Each structure stands twice: as structure tokens, then as C-alpha cells.
Amino acid sequence: MAKVLVKGNEAIAQAAINAGCQCYFGYPITPQSEIGEYMGAHLPELGRTFITAESELASINMVIGAGTTGTKAMTSSSSCGIALMQEAISAMCCAEVPGVIVSVMRGGPGLGNIAPAQGDYFQALKGGGNGDYKTVVLSPSTVQEAIDLTYRAFHLALKYRNPVMLLADGILGQMMEPAEFGEYPYDDPDVSTWALDGANNRPARNIVSLHMPEGAMEALTNRIFEKYEKIAQEETTFEGYKLEDAKLVLTAFGTVGRIAKAAVNKAREKGMKVGLFRPVTLFPFPEKQLQETAKNTDMILDLELNKGQMLLDVRSAVFGACPVEFFGRTAGGLLTPDMIMKKIEELYSKLGTKTEAGVN
Amino acid sequence: MNIKDMSIIISGFGGQGALFAGILLCHAAVVEGKHTTWFPAYGAEMRGGAVNCAVNISDDEIPSPVIDEADAVIALNDASQAKFEHKVKKGGFMIINSSLSHIPTTRKDINYIRIPFNDLAQKLTQPAFVNVMALGALIEKTGILKIESIIEVMKDMSKKVSAKKAALLPNNIESLHFGVSVMKNQPAAV
Numbered sequence: 001m002a003k004v005l006v007k008g009n010e011a012i013a014q015a016a017i018n019a020g021c022q023c024y025f026g027y028p029i030t031p032q033s034e035i036g037e038y039m040g041a042h043l044p045e046l047g048r049t050f051i052t053a054e055s056e057l058a059s060i061n062m063v064i065g066a067g068t069t070g071t072k073a074m075t076s077s078s079s080c081g082i083a084l085m086q087e088a089i090s091a092m093c094c095a096e097v098p099g100v101i102v103s104v105m106r107g108g109p110g111l112g113n114i115a116p117a118q119g120d121y122f123q124a125l126k127g128g129g130n131g132d133y134k135t136v137v138l139s140p141s142t143v144q145e146a147i148d149l150t151y152r153a154f155h156l157a158l159k160y161r162n163p164v165m166l167l168a169d170g171i172l173g174q175m176m177e178p179a180e181f182g183e184y185p186y187d188d189p190d191v192s193t194w195a196l197d198g199a200n201n202r203p204a205r206n207i208v209s210l211h212m213p214e215g216a217m218e219a220l221t222n223r224i225f226e227k228y229e230k231i232a233q234e235e236t237t238f239e240g241y242k243l244e245d246a247k248l249v250l251t252a253f254g255t256v257g258r259i260a261k262a263a264v265n266k267a268r269e270k271g272m273k274v275g276l277f278r279p280v281t282l283f284p285f286p287e288k289q290l291q292e293t294a295k296n297t298d299m300i301l302d303l304e305l306n307k308g309q310m311l312l313d314v315r316s317a318v319f320g321a322c323p324v325e326f327f328g329r330t331a332g333g334l335l336t337p338d339m340i341m342k343k344i345e346e347l348y349s350k351l352g353t354k355t356e357a358g359v360n
Numbered sequence: 361m362n363i364k365d366m367s368i369i370i371s372g373f374g375g376q377g378a379l380f381a382g383i384l385l386c387h388a389a390v391v392e393g394k395h396t397t398w399f400p401a402y403g404a405e406m407r408g409g410a411v412n413c414a415v416n417i418s419d420d421e422i423p424s425p426v427i428d429e430a431d432a433v434i435a436l437n438d439a440s441q442a443k444f445e446h447k448v449k450k451g452g453f454m455i456i457n458s459s460l461s462h463i464p465t466t467r468k469d470i471n472y473i474r475i476p477f478n479d480l481a482q483k484l485t486q487p488a489f490v491n492v493m494a495l496g497a498l499i500e501k502t503g504i505l506k507i508e509s510i511i512e513v514m515k516d517m518s519k520k521v522s523a524k525k526a527a528l529l530p531n532n533i534e535s536l537h538f539g540v541s542v543m544k545n546q547p548a549a550v
Contacts, residue, residue: 005383005390005398031402114403175425176383176398178390255425262423336428 003178008168011143011179012102013038015150016074019184021100023049023073025062027081030114031170032104035076060085060101067097068207070191072154076102078170079120080111083128089163090129093224094209098157100150101135101165104173107331115332116170118254121309124167125282132221134228136164136235137282141257144179146172149280155186160231161194162224167282169305171255171334232284239278240293242268246275248348249293251314252303253279256335260303263340272348282310287317294321298351301343303335304328364419366504367427369444370494371412372436372457377491381434382413384495387517388509389417397425410439417504432502434494436477438463455497457490473501475542481535487528489535496539510536 006014013035016024024039036052043050049066053059059075066073077085082103092099105120107113124137136156140146146168153164196205211217239257242264243249252260257278267274277293277300279286294300299322302311308326315324327343329335368385372378382398389396400413414427429449435441438461441454445466448454453471459478475497481488499505511533518526 003390005386005396170402171399171425174400174402176386177396177422177425259424259426265423334426336426337424338428 003180005176005178006143007034007176008143008146008172008174009034009104010038011147011181012076012150012166012168012173013042014181015147016100016154017042017046017048018181019072019151019154020188021048021072021074021154023051023062023066023071025051025053025059025066025073025075026077027053027056027059029078029081031106031116031173032076032078032102032168034173035102035104056081056084057088060088060099063099063101064088064092064095064097067092067099067157068095068196070098070158070195070197072098072100072158074100074102074154076104078104078106079108079117079123082120082123086123086128087130089135090127090131090133091209092163093129093133093135094131094211094220095207096161096224097163097207098161099163100153100157101163102150103165103167105167105169113332114170116174116255116305116334117331118169118256118305119307119309119330120167121253121282121304121306124165125285125313132225134162134283136160136162136231136284137167138164139167139253139257139280139282140172141239141254141278142179143172143175143177145280147179147181151184151186154184155188156231156235158188158191160227162227162231167254169255228284235281236284236286236289237280238286238289239276239280240289241276241278243275243277243293243297245273247273247298247351248275248344249297249300250274250276250303250340250344251278251290251300251310252276253282253310256303256305259335259337260340262337263344266337266341267344267348272344274344274348279310282313285313285317287313290314290317291319291321294318297322299347300324301347302326302328303340305333305335306330366417366432366502367430367449368415368417368432368434368498369412369427369430369447370415370434370436370491371410371440371444372434372491373439374409374411376436377489378411378434378436378440379413381491381495382415384492384510384513385415385417385505387513388505391509391512392505394419394505395422397422399425410443412440412444432498434498435461436490436494437461441465453501455494455501457494473497473543473546475546477539480538480542484534484538485531487531488538489532492532492535493539493542496536496541497543498539500540500543507536507540
């Protein structure tokens with residue numbers, strides 16, 4: 001299949017359609033409104049369901065309804081809209097309801113602005129919902145990867161019966177670049193063993209997130225955490241770029257990952273040994289892989305469009321194996337390759353002295 | 361200039377077709393098998409307000425859709441000239457629509473090409489298109505893409521739009537060729 005020029009938001013929508021998304025429920029918000037517009041234009045003609053919900057609360061609860069029947073369903077929103085969905089996401093994890101949530105981040109906190117940002121890493125990964133739960137979070141850095149990870153999101157949601165979030169930002173949502181759709185590459189599991197599809201002479205089923213008997217909630221939580229462990233074992237993905245001999249390793253997710261890659265190339269042209277470690281799955285976070293990387297480099301520079309959120313996971317993975325620095329902008333301020341390059345030059349000049357001083 | 365790798369900012373007021381000119385460039389880059397990115401300003405833009413897009417075209421993978429410094433800026437009005445003059449890379453150039461911009465230029469380290477697109481457009485079959493004329497000028501100046509690729513894209517697009525819009529294909533092609541010839545006849549840039 002030939003490459004086509006496609007906008008990030010529309011690529012996500014078309015990939016969802018290709019993945020077999022039967023239902024889309026959403027409420028418009030910049031910078032992701034094209035997803036809903038595209039779904040509205042295409043799902044009805046395919047005989048599938050498109051609903052402009054009255055709110056984000058309604059959207060995500062409609063996803064729960066569809067998910068309990070084993071139907072592939074999706075909603076999408078941005079920052080403050082995703083904030084409204086947190087209670088339902090916690091409930092989905094507890095009741096093991098599959099569903100795909102696309103979050104195209106804008107500036108915050110509050111209503112913030114509509115500029116690209118990455119301030120919702122905590123929201124996606126650490127949750128605004130209650131209790132012990134984890135959402136699988138995938139982080140695309142190109143339009144092609146947005147397509148591939150949308151496919152993967154639908155598959156993982158059904159495979160693990162868990163909500164999966166595609167965490168993008170305003171740049172990726174709004175930009176166009178050539179990409180290839182290809183076919184949905186996964187074999188999805190049979191849902192008939194658990195889906196609410198009408199009892200019809202079989203015993204009744206319940207999918208609930210309330211477990212009152214003594215010990216029941218702890219047992220369930222332990223079981224879903226075994227599932228999270230399995231997800232960590234089997235699904236962790238990252239991109240390593242020029243890591244082999246890197247003395248300074250950049251960590252970045254999503255769009256910043258590709259901007260950082262430009263900075264790596266610029267640094268290499270100047271003879272500086274700089275590499276990039278870009279987590280593709282944010283949960284599961286590539287903790288062991290980053291730890292190994294940290295052991296073989298002199299310093300890590302974490303880059304984000306926020307005040308330092310993934311930074312906590314980076315530090316936790318590095319666990320003192322090397323110093324970790326942070327450089328970021330927030331609420332619409334963008335990092336450019338030149339800005340990153342300046343920071344690289346500043347840090348790189350200190351590397352030798354730090355090593356001699358025995359910091360490592 | 362390395363024409364294998366180019367970053368361009370196209371800016372104008374809403375309705376001038378700055379975003380669409382960028383989209384045409386990107387589609388033509390895809391036709392030629394090149395890598396390309398298009399990133400629009402997507403704030404509270406509206407007709408009459410300022411709009412711009414950043415376009416990268418390269419033989420290699422494009423890491424960043426964000427442009428620090430552009431090889432070329434097309435400024436379709438005075439506000440665009442003022443906003444993006446400092447974004448031109450040293451040694452790069454700025455194509456200014458001098459029909460709609462009379463403000464002085466401020467840099468010595470870039471080339472300015474002043475073309476009165478709106479005035480020249482009066483010579484063409486109406487309606488003529490200033491954004492497409494500017495594209496023709498850009499391509500003639502740089503050789504970053506082939507004119508035929510742009511025409512192929514416009515022909516392809518005309519099959520997917522209303523008959524009323526499709527009927528404007530010849531006007532678009534005329535505007536494009538005219539932009540090329542205007543640039544050919546430009547005196548050496550000052």
C-alpha cells in the first residue's frame with residue numbers, strides 16, 4: 001500500500017476504523033476534534049455507531065457499555081476532557097472492561113490553552129482515578145507510529161481486558177506527514193467467554209467494579225496486578241537511537257522524542273556521543289532497559305513538554321546509576337532541536353569533570 | 361542551498377491560502393517519494409487573521425516538524441513579513457508579496473525577493489491565485505520539487521472536489537506557471 005499524506009488526528013481515526021472499532025463516542029475539543037469529525041463522516045456509512053455525547057463523562061461511560069459486550073469502542077479527548085473520565089477509567093480497570101481512549105494533550109493545568117504540551121503524563125500514568133490500577137499507555141512520535149499504535153491499542157485492550165490510552169499531543173494531532181495504513185495485523189482473542197451478550201440459556205454474568213465480600217477486593221487487585229506484571233513482561237517497547245557508545249543519553253516520549261532525535265543528529269555531527277532512549281509504551285515503562293542503558297552512559301538528560309513528569313519514572317529506573325538532568329518547557333512552549341542542542345553542549349562539557357570527580 | 365533538504369514557512373492572512381499552499385507542497389513531495397511534514401498554527405485563527413504553516417521536505421527522515429530557522433519564508437502580507445523575518449536562516453531568503461507589504465526589511469544576511477503578486481494576478485484569468493503563484497516562484501527559485509508534481513497533485517485534487525472548484529483547475533495551473541515565469545525574470549536578489 002502506498003504512503004499517503006495524512007493528518008495525525010485523521011490517521012488515528014482511520015486506523016481505529018481499520019482496527020474494527022464499532023463505536024465512537026466523543027465530545028469535541030481542540031486539538032483533537034478532527035478525530036470525532038472523521039468518525040462522524042465515516043462510521044455511519046459503514047453501519048457502525050457514532051455518537052456526539054453530551055459530555056466526556058457520557059462518552060467514557062458509553063465506552064464502558066460497549067466494552068462490556070466485547071465490542072471494540074473508542075473515545076478521544078484532550079487534557080481537561082480526559083480529566084473528567086478518570087473515575088470511569090478506574091472502574092474499567094477494576095471491572096476489566098476493554099476500551100481505547102485517545103488523549104491529545106494541550107496546555108494545562110485548568111482549561112489551559114490549546115497549544116501542544118505533555119503535561120498529562122501523570123494523568124495518564126499515575127491516574128486521577130481511585131485505587132490501585134494501571135492503564136496501558138502508548139506514546140506515538142510520528143503519524144506512522146500513531147497508526148501502528150492505534151492498531152495495537154485495540155488489540156491490547158481486548159487481549160488484557162483493560163483500557164488502553166493512546167497518549168499524543170497537539171503537534172502530532174495537527175501535523176501531516178506521509179504514512180502507510182496497511183492492514184490490522186493482530187488476531188484478537190475470543191470475547192464470548194466473558195462478554196455480556198445475552199445469557200440465552202447460559203448462566204448469567206456480571207461485570208462490576210464493586211466487590212464487597214471480605215477479601216474479594218484484595219484478591220481481585222492481586223489478580224489484576226499479576227496481569228499488569230504479564231503486560232510488563234510481554235509488551236514493553238522502546239526505541240534506542242545511537243545508544244551504543246553514548247556518553248549522554250536523552251530520554252523523551254512522543255513528539256519530543258523525534259525532536260530530540262534531530263538534536264542527537266546535530267550533536268553527532270559535532271562529534272559528541274549522544275543517544276536517545278524513547279519509551280514507546282509508557283505503561284509498561286521500559287524500566288530494566290533504561291537501567292541497563294544508564295549503567296553504560298555518563299549522564300541522562302530527560303526532555304519533556306512539562307515540568308518533569310516522566311522524569312520520576314526515569315529516575316526510578318536509573319536508580320542512581322548515573323546523574324539525571326531535566327530540561328523542559330510547558331503549556332505551549334516548544335522545545336526545538338537548537339534549544340536541546342544548547343543544553344547538550346552545556347552538559348556535555350561537564351561530563352569529563354564529573355566522571356573524574358567520581359560522581360559515577 | 362541544499363535542495364535535498366528544505367524548511368519553508370508560508371504565512372498570510374486567513375483566506376489567502378497559506379495553509380493550502382503548504383498542503384500542495386507536501387502532497388507533491390509525496391509524489392516524488394520524499395519525506396515531508398506539515399504543521400499548521402492551529403490557534404484561534406479565522407478569516408482575516410494570521411495563519412501559517414511549517415513545511416519540511418527532505419530525502420531523509422524528518423525528525424522535527426517544528427522549524428527553528430527556515431530556509432525560506434513566503435510572506436503573503438505585511439504582518440507575515442514582520443512576524444517571520446527573524447525566522448529565516450542566515451543566507452536563506454524571503455519571498456514577500458509586495459502588493460500587500462510596504463514595510464521596510466531589516467536584515468542584511470538574508471535575501472529578499474519582492475514580488476507584487478496581487479497586482480500581477482490582475483493580468484491572469486480570474487480568479488487567479490496568489491498562493492499558487494508564490495509556490496511557482498518558490499519552486500523556480502529552489503528546484504526543491506518539480507512543477508509537474510504540483511500539477512499532478514492539483515489534477516488529482518480536482519477529481520475529489522465540487523464541480524465548481526474543479527473548474528478552477530486551469531486557473532490554478534496558469535497561476536503556478538505564471539509564478540515560475542515571474543521568478544525567472546527576477547533581477548538577482550538584493
